[in-house]
Every structure is written in structure tokens, then in C-alpha cells.
Amino acid sequence: MKQKEELKNTSNEMQVPFHRAPVGEEEVQAVSEVIRSGWLTMGPKTFEFEKEFAKYVGAQHAVAVSTGTAALHLSLEAAGIQAGDEVLLPTTTFTATAEAVTYVGAQPVLVDIDTDTMNIDPEDAARRITPKTKAIIPVHLGGQPCDMDEIQALARVHRLRVVEDAAHALPSEYRGKRVGQISEFTCFSFYATKTLTTGEGGMITTDNSEAAERMRLMRLHGIERDAWKRYHGDGSWFYDVLEAGFKYNLTDFQSAMGLVQLAKSDSMRLAREAIARRYTDVFSSHEELVIPKVRQDRSTSWHLYILRLRLDRLKKDRNGFIEALQRRGVGCSVHFIPLHLHPYYRRAHGHQRGDFPHAEREYHSCLSLPIYPGMTELEINHVISAVLNTLAEFRILRAVATHANPIA
Numbered sequence: 001m002k003q004k005e006e007l008k009n010t011s012n013e014m015q016v017p018f019h020r021a022p023v024g025e026e027e028v029q030a031v032s033e034v035i036r037s038g039w040l041t042m043g044p045k046t047f048e049f050e051k052e053f054a055k056y057v058g059a060q061h062a063v064a065v066s067t068g069t070a071a072l073h074l075s076l077e078a079a080g081i082q083a084g085d086e087v088l089l090p091t092t093t094f095t096a097t098a099e100a101v102t103y104v105g106a107q108p109v110l111v112d113i114d115t116d117t118m119n120i121d122p123e124d125a126a127r128r129i130t131p132k133t134k135a136i137i138p139v140h141l142g143g144q145p146c147d148m149d150e151i152q153a154l155a156r157v158h159r160l161r162v163v164e165d166a167a168h169a170l171p172s173e174y175r176g177k178r179v180g181q182i183s184e185f186t187c188f189s190f191y192a193t194k195t196l197t198t199g200e201g202g203m204i205t206t207d208n209s210e211a212a213e214r215m216r217l218m219r220l221h222g223i224e225r226d227a228w229k230r231y232h233g234d235g236s237w238f239y240d241v242l243e244a245g246f247k248y249n250l251t252d253f254q255s256a257m258g259l260v261q262l263a264k265s266d267s268m269r270l271a272r273e274a275i276a277r278r279y280t281d282v283f284s285s286h287e288e289l290v291i292p293k294v295r296q297d298r299s300t301s302w303h304l305y306i307l308r309l310r311l312d313r314l315k316k317d318r319n320g321f322i323e324a325l326q327r328r329g330v331g332c333s334v335h336f337i338p339l340h341l342h343p344y345y346r347r348a349h350g351h352q353r354g355d356f357p358h359a360e361r362e363y364h365s366c367l368s369l370p371i372y373p374g375m376t377e378l379e380i381n382h383v384i385s386a387v388l389n390t391l392a393e394f395r396i397l398r399a400v401a402t403h404a405n406p407i408a
Contacts, residue, residue, distance in 0.1 A: 014382045018331035019193045022268060022373040023257070030256040042220070042249040049255035050203070052262055057171070057180025059205035061212035064250040064258075065219050068167045068189025071202040072100035074218055074248060075185035076135065078211040079161040081106050085134040089165075090120035091338040091356045092363065093139045097165050098339055101137075108349070109133065110340055112356040116293050117141070118306065118366070121358070122150035129158050139165040141335065142368075143195070143301030144294055145174035148182055163187065168303035170195050171265055175297050180205040190254075195268065195303050196261045198254040219248040271373035272302035275380055279305055279369065282384050288313045288391055290365075304335055305371040307387070308362065314394045321390055322367050328386040333368045 034045055046064050054062035065071050081087060083105030089097050091110040098108040112124040118141050125136060136155060138146035146164075155162050166172070167189035169179040180186045185208075188194075190201035206212050217224070222245030250258075261268075276292070283289045290308035294300050309318055316324075322332045338359040340351035353360065370383055 013329040014378065015329045016331060016370050016375075016379045016382055018333050018368070018370050019372055020374055021192055021197055022264075023197065023261075026260045027257045030260045031253045034253040034256045037252075039252055041251050042255075043252045045252035045259070046250050046255040049250075049258045049262070052259060053203055054205060056262060056265070057178050057186075057205055059181050059186070060207045061205065061209065063204045063206075063212055063215045063219065064255060065202045065204065065215075065248045066250055067200055067248075068165075068187055068191065068194075068202040069096040069100055070219070070246070070248040071187035071189070071204045072097065072137070072163065072165065073103045073246070074215045075163045075187055075204055075206075075211075076100060076104045076106070077218060078208075078214045079135060079163065079185065081135050081161065084132065086130060086132040087135045087137060088120075088125050088128060088133060088160075089137040090139050090141075090359070091340050092118055092141065092336055092359045093165065093339065094167075094336055095339060095342070095344075096167075097137055097139055098345070106134070107132070108339075110345075110349075110351065110356065112358045113362065114147070115358050115362060117144055117146075117295065118362055119144065119146040120151075122147055122154055125151070126154055129154075129160075133158060133160060135161040135163060137163050137165050139167075140169035140172060140179060142292065142304035142306050143168045143172050144292070145169060145172050145179055145298045145300075148174050152183070161185070167191075167194065169301055171269055172301045173299045181207075184208055185211070190258060190261075195272075195301050196258065196265055198250070198258045198261070201250050201254050201258065217243060218245040221245045221247060268373045269301055271375075272371050275371050275375055276302045276305050278380055279307075279371075279384065283307065283387065286388075286391060288395060289387075302371060305369045306335060306366050307369055308365045309367070311365055313396055314391075315396055316394050318365055318367060321394060324390040324393060325367075325386050328389065330383050330386045331370060334363070334366060335368050336363075338363050 050062040050064050081104050085106040086109045087101045087106050088109050092113045101108040112121050114121045120138050138151050162183040164183045164186040166179050166186050172179045186205045188203045190198040222243030224240050280291045284291050288310045325332050339345045340355050345351050
């Protein structure tokens, strides 16, 4: 009852949602044009989107699909990962990363994280390699690229396929290369909250022409690539089913929206970066807070601003901190609950608390703040004020020792 009263008392304050999609009239117009054209499913706009996306990230091929999860699934299938194989991936990720591994019958093998970046720890990954290990999925958490040189070296030694989960990483760069041109397979998500959105959707980039053809085949029921043309005026009704594929194609009206978003991708990243800089400038001077650390040899898309708390210096835990921010009108989230803590992964794979200590410690201390294009100065200032006011409320005051000068 008390909590409800507090929420009611603050209802007149500004409300800053965790995310607000940066879409407007340009997207509306692009989608409207496709609807008026009469061609709604995968067709010319999707192929144009693929071409422009490949050019943008610097890859030879881009394959548009219905979700980021579908992108992971098709990449693993094209890489030949199958039942009995093992695939390394961080425990700090969304469940889609691991569930896509199970789609091909393989076993997800969880790995602990690096405490600075919260990305997969290559050293811990190396310790978990067995003769059954066939692939590794580095996840670029929040948009900051993983240690790809170390991961690629590990892959070469142990003959592993590398499938990057870049759901957060458009546009991000690692040592002068844009994410999307580094590994054999890179998977992007265009979900509603992502840095480029088509509502739902995804993309795979690769320089492997044979794999690209395989994924194009498998994304639409295993039907030959040009089957979509049978509905065109000069097309044929005939088609061949070459494989037992999936229904993973992207639509033309989603692709039209994606093309508009892609054109704004760089400017949207700059907007997020400016917000991140504002947060960091203020929060870095408070010892109770740990700001995101971006390594000098890479850049992040700033999909997320993950703030961590020094819990030994606060009166309440992370959950209490989030609740206080919500009472002050700031929407927050947590990225992510480590997979090994979920009931399914404990039941199916025998995981338990304590298996991945770094991931657990960072999970209990982290929260994600609003960061998206379109945030106003008033909203940014409100988030900052809410964090500082919550910090003042929860801070453990430390006594300052004083020493009198000895009497001469």
C-alpha cells in the first residue's frame, strides 16, 4: 500500500520511458508507398535493403530475415552446426542466442564474462572447448564489440565457426572495421527497441557466397531463390522445393522502413553518443557508480547505457535503486539476467548459482538507462537528476576521520 501511495504522489512528475522508437513521417511515407504499390511481401524493396545494408557495413552479402533469432538460426544451419555439436556463448545474453543453438540440435555451452565490458571472456571460453565444440557466438553487449582478435585466434586454433550476435551493434567498429565485415557470419536485429528498427526483422552479413545462397534458400521454405517472382506479372507459377526450409523472409514494407532507418543510422548513433557523454560526465565523479568502459580500439553503437552500482556503498540493492528511479519517472531495464539463472537452463543443462561468478556479480549491480534519439534536454536532465537523487537517498554516509594537531 505504501509503495502505491508513493507512486501516486510522483505521478505528476515527468515520465521518461526506457525506449521510444525514433520513427516519423519518413517511415510512414516509405511504408505507404509500398502498400500503394500492391507488393507487400518480400520483393524489390527487400533486395534493395539487402544491397544497401551490405554496402553500409562493408560486407559482400546481406540476407534479410524476419528476426534476429532467425538470423542466428540460419547462420548456424549454413555453418553446418548439427546435433551433438557444442557452441560457446556468454551467459550474459538474451535467451535467443542460446535457443537458436538448440534449433539445430546442438548444445549451448555457457561462458563467463569480462568484468570491464561484460562481454564474453575469451580465456574462459578457451577453458570450455572440447572435441565437440564447433562454433562460438560472441555477443556485443550494448553495442561494444567483443575482443574479436582473441576470439578469431581461438577459432583458428580449434577450427570453430564464428557467428557474431550483433543485435546491439549497428553501427559499431572494432579496430577500424565495422561490425558486419569481421566474421564469417554477423547477425543483426531490427526489433522495435534496436538501433535500426523495422518493428521485427533481422539481417545476416557474410562474405561466404555459398553460405549466403544457402541462407536465401532456407529463409523461404527451401524454395528456389526466385520463387517470389511467380506472383509477378511476367513470372511463372512453377517452383521447386529444394530443402525443408523455414518461413523467415522479411516483407517489403518492413524493408522500406529499414531503408529510411539505415539512412539515419549514423546520425542516430551520434545522438545516442551525445546522451552517453552527458551521463558519463556527471556520473563518473560519484564513487558509488561505475560508468560503461569503452576500450580505445573500438567504438560502440550506444544501444545501451549500462550503469553499475557499487552495492557495498549503498543502503539498498539494484532492484531498490530501479524502483526508486521508476517512482521518479524514469524507465529502466536490466541487460541481462544470466542464462544459467533461468529455470529452463538450470533444468535442461544442469546449471546452478555460482557457476559463472563474474556474470552473476555484474548482473546484480547493473541497470540500463534510457538512451535514444529524440530524448529532449529536459528528459536527459530528468534522468540525471533522478539518478543523483536516488544516489543521495541510498548512499551510505561515511564518517570523516579528524585528527587534532598534537600539543607542542
